[in-house]
Amino acid sequence: MESAPLSTTPAPEPEAPRGLFAPYREDQGRHVRMVAFWSLVFFAGFGSRFLHDILVQWPRLRAPMGGVRIPVVGVDLTPAFLASMALFLVCLAVIHRWLRKPKIADLLIDTEAELLKVTWPKGQEVWNASMVVLISVVLLGLFLAASDVFLFRLMRALILGTS
Numbered sequence: 001m002e003s004a005p006l007s008t009t010p011a012p013e014p015e016a017p018r019g020l021f022a023p024y025r026e027d028q029g030r031h032v033r034m035v036a037f038w039s040l041v042f043f044a045g046f047g048s049r050f051l052h053d054i055l056v057q058w059p060r061l062r063a064p065m066g067g068v069r070i071p072v073v074g075v076d077l078t079p080a081f082l083a084s085m086a087l088f089l090v091c092l093a094v095i096h097r098w099l100r101k102p103k104i105a106d107l108l109i110d111t112e113a114e115l116l117k118v119t120w121p122k123g124q125e126v127w128n129a130s131m132v133v134l135i136s137v138v139l140l141g142l143f144l145a146a147s148d149v150f151l152f153r154l155m156r157a158l159i160l161g162t163s
Helices: 030-055 080-101 102-117 122-159
Strands: none
Touching: 030 080, 030 102, 080 102
């Protein structure tokens, strides 16, 4: 009885696609990746808009180039607009590339996995906890206001000798 020869070479593992925008563990952590992406895009847009507002203060950067107007959005094509849009597009590419790095992607995937383990409170629990906090804040505020009035009158009586 002869046995089949054992293969000493392991089967090759499928290699992840490589390239500039190759996905890393694409099927995991989708929600957190999406939230992170759009949050960073919002900040990039805010920064680009801020840069545009600064650049239009100079007349040379505010003047329309050849009277061209972008039809859909109704914006004049100015050097300030081009510079801020270029910055936004570069930021968009950098954000997209950065979020696909294995280290960052693993962090976001682990974050989503941990968030799925959390036991989130129900509506009634949130309402009850909010009422406890609200009542505590009101009572503490009343106590501090009464203490302030009492100490003010005490100091006025001690310093000025009046009641």
